[in-house]
Amino acid sequence: MDPTREQIYELLNSLSESMFQEVVFRLEAPTEHFPAANAPRAERAMALIKYCENQTAAGLAAILQVLRERFPFVLSRLQVH
Numbered sequence: 001m002d003p004t005r006e007q008i009y010e011l012l013n014s015l016s017e018s019m020f021q022e023v024v025f026r027l028e029a030p031t032e033h034f035p036a037a038n039a040p041r042a043e044r045a046m047a048l049i050k051y052c053e054n055q056t057a058a059g060l061a062a063i064l065q066v067l068r069e070r071f072p073f074v075l076s077r078l079q080v081h
Contacts (some may be wrong), residue, residue, distance in 0.1 A: 003078055005049065008063055011074055012045035019071055024048060026066045027056070 003011065012020060020041065024031060029051050035043040049060065056062045067074055 002064060005060060007078055008060055009045055009049060011067065012048060013041050022070060023066050027062055
């Protein structure tokens, strides 16, 4: 079973800054519409989730795909595969 929206939010908040930036990069998310890089991670994670839900066909699955491909150990924290 895939993680919930809230679990994805928690996962994004738990990433290091460089890992979070890689997720944003790989999703090709338009960062000009996101809070500034010095904004709290929680705001940036919410913006990324909302972007994926509203602007990508895959929705939250797009975030999960990046996490599975690049940082599978993050998902293992939830025991989600």
